[in-house]
Amino acid sequence: MEFRLLDPGATRALTGVLLALWQRAFAGPPYFVEPGDLPRVRGLFRRHLATPGFRAAVAFHRGVPVGFAYGFPRRPGEPWTEEVAASLPPELRERWLREAFGFVEFAVDPAYQGLGVGSTLHDRLLASTDRPRAVLTVHAHAPALRFYLHRGWRRLGWLKGAAYWILGKELR
Numbered sequence: 761m762e763f764r765l766l767d768p769g770a771t772r773a774l775t776g777v778l779l780a781l782w783q784r785a786f787a788g789p790p791y792f793v794e795p796g797d798l799p800r801v802r803g804l805f806r807r808h809l810a811t812p813g814f815r816a817a818v819a820f821h822r823g824v825p826v827g828f829a830y831g832f833p834r835r836p837g838e839p840w841t842e843e844v845a846a847s848l849p850p851e852l853r854e855r856w857l858r859e860a861f862g863f864v865e866f867a868v869d870p871a872y873q874g875l876g877v878g879s880t881l882h883d884r885l886l887a888s889t890d891r892p893r894a895v896l897t898v899h900a901h902a903p904a905l906r907f908y909l910h911r912g913w914r915r916l917g918w919l920k921g922a923a924y925w926i927l928g929k930e931l932r
């Protein structure tokens with residue numbers, strides 16, 4: 761297994777294979793993502809690639825991507841940040857959203873899950889930012905919630921009107 765930190769250009773070149781593995785990883789509960797969802801997700805992926813500070817950690821097995829995590833510094837004004845801000849009390853909003861690194865997407869091909877690939881991707885991506893804190897949202901029924909809580913993330917609040925927890929992690 762080889763782990764690489766990629767810039768937007770190198771990540772863009774892998775778009776097809778990354779989205780296909782993302783779909784396989786999210787095919788089960790609670791997401792039930794289908795191949796038909798991919799055009800919408802491709803648009804979102806393209807927007808994320810264009811966000812300043814984007815970087816991805818990608819795991820390769822025999823040269824083929826089998827897992828990835830990506831993120832970028834969160835900024836006021838973007839829809840996700842505003843939605844999270846509106847769900848947090850002022851003191852948490854100020855502390856967690858100012859200078860936060862967004863841990864945005866995370867998927868390991870089901871055939872490679874449970875082998876430590878996700879843990880290494882998670883650690884490599886977070887080690888690549890100099891932001892002091894990281895934030896993410898995760899579905900309340902996703903197995904990944906346990907993964908995050910075992911790795912120092914804590915619940916900051918509940919995303920208003922959605923079945924998602926807002927999690928934060930101190931990076932220093």
Ligand SMILES: CC(C)(COP(=O)(O)OP(=O)(O)OC[C@H]1O[C@@H](n2cnc3c(N)ncnc32)[C@H](O)[C@@H]1OP(=O)(O)O)[C@@H](O)C(=O)NCCC(=O)NCCS
Nearest residue numbers: 785866867868873874875876877878879898902904907910
């Ligand atoms: C979350 C995810 C990226 C983790 O990747 P991974 O390579 O399986 O992670 P690891 O192998 O490093 O660790 C998996 C954890 O599950 C446990 N595990 C054991 N067997 C497992 C299996 N067959 N499948 C998944 N996890 C297993 C591991 O012991 C570890 O537990 P820990 O938290 O107590 O250390 C991966 O499960 C995934 O793609 N899930 C679907 C998509 C998703 O939910 N993404 C996150 C959205 S916020």
